[in-house]
Amino acid sequence: MNIAITGGTGFIGRHLLARHVALGDRVHYLTRKKLDEAIPGAEMARLEFLPAHGGRQLQGIAKLLY
Numbered sequence: 001m002n003i004a005i006t007g008g009t010g011f012i013g014r015h016l017l018a019r020h021v022a023l024g025d026r027v028h029y030l031t032r033k034k035l036d037e038a039i040p041g042a043e044m045a046r047l048e049f050l051p052a053h054g055g056r057q058l059q060g061i062a063k064l065l066y
Contacts, residue, residue: 001025001026001062001063002025002026002028002060002061002062002063003020003025003026003027003028003061003062003063003064003065004027004028004029004030004045004058004061004063004064004065005017005020005027005028005029005030005064005065005066006029006030006064006065006066007030007031007066008027008029008030008031008039008042008044009029009031009039013029014039016065017029017039017042021040021041021042026043027041027042027043028042028043028044028045028061029042029043029044029045030045031044031045
């Protein structure tokens, strides 16, 4: 499943992210801050929920965890 997790770099978000990667989901984690290291098995996306983006960041996402 193609999912996105907001706050994927926080305490709870990292646990959710690890669980869904282990389940074989394609995981995108949304964050406001840049990380020094990548999270294995997941793709990072900068969190930009401004009206000008019109929700394009969520196209193709089946589930959003926030």
